Amino acid sequence: MSAVELNKPVPDFEAEATEDQTVRLSDFKGKKNLVIYFYPKDNTPGCTTEGQDFRDRISEFEANDTVIFGVSRDSLRVHTNFRAKHEFPFQLISDPDETLCKHFDVIKLKKLYGKEYMGIDRSTFLIDKEGVLRREWRSVKVKGHVDEVLEAVNSL
Numbered sequence: 001m002s003a004v005e006l007n008k009p010v011p012d013f014e015a016e017a018t019e020d021q022t023v024r025l026s027d028f029k030g031k032k033n034l035v036i037y038f039y040p041k042d043n044t045p046g047c048t049t050e051g052q053d054f055r056d057r058i059s060e061f062e063a064n065d066t067v068i069f070g071v072s073r074d075s076l077r078v079h080t081n082f083r084a085k086h087e088f089p090f091q092l093i094s095d096p097d098e099t100l101c102k103h104f105d106v107i108k109l110k111k112l113y114g115k116e117y118m119g120i121d122r123s124t125f126l127i128d129k130e131g132v133l134r135r136e137w138r139s140v141k142v143k144g145h146v147d148e149v150l151e152a153v154n155s156l
Contacts, residue, residue: 004104009131015071015100017091018079023069029131033066033156035149037124037140038106042074042082042092046122046142051088053146058089064153065129069093071100072120106138126152 004010012026028034037054039047054061054068061068068090074082079092093100101107101120108121122142126135126149135152137145 004125004133004136006133006136008133010125010127010133011103012131013100013103015093015095016076017069017093018076018083019091021091023091023093025127025131028067028127028129030129031065033064033129033153034127035061035066035068035124035153036071036093036104036127037068037122037149038071038101038104038120039122040120041072042078043085047072048082048086050122050140050142050145051082051086053142054090055086055088057146057150060150061153064156066153071095073098073101124149126156128156 010025014022014024017023039050041047051070071093073096076094079094083092095101098107104125106121106123107118110117110119121138122140124137124140125133128134
């Protein structure tokens with residue numbers, strides 16, 4: 001699988017999501033825009049806030065034919081509980097082997113309390129109905145981010 005490039009078609013992918021769904025980019029082509037946001041870990045403060053922000057604006061995304069997916073390396077079981085606890089109206093994709101993370105090049109060297117490790121760099125991607133990557137946000141700060149994504153969706 002090659003990496004995604006801005007203003008180019010995103011190579012098709014397949015991933016497992018909550019509610020026993022298999023997500024394929026090709027299933028949405030010609031029908032819906034996609035917002036795929038990558039976050040480090042379920043049930044952490046920033047990741048919870050980001051999910052809640054997308055949840056709270058879901059009707060505006062849906063009004064623009066846009067589907068949202070959250071992605072982390074957490075298991076489907078953990079995702080299912082996280083999604084239910086916060087009433088997320090969108091599916092969460094489990095990527096424990098980092099296939100999708102590598103596809104979108106979001107695994108980066110991070111530091112926490114002086115220790116270095118490889119982790120997910122909070123990132124969001126907007127793919128239009130034709131499967132073309134229209135916008136990307138990397139090293140996202142949660143506050144105000146969903147507003148920026150919604151503005152980009154509205155401009156499609």
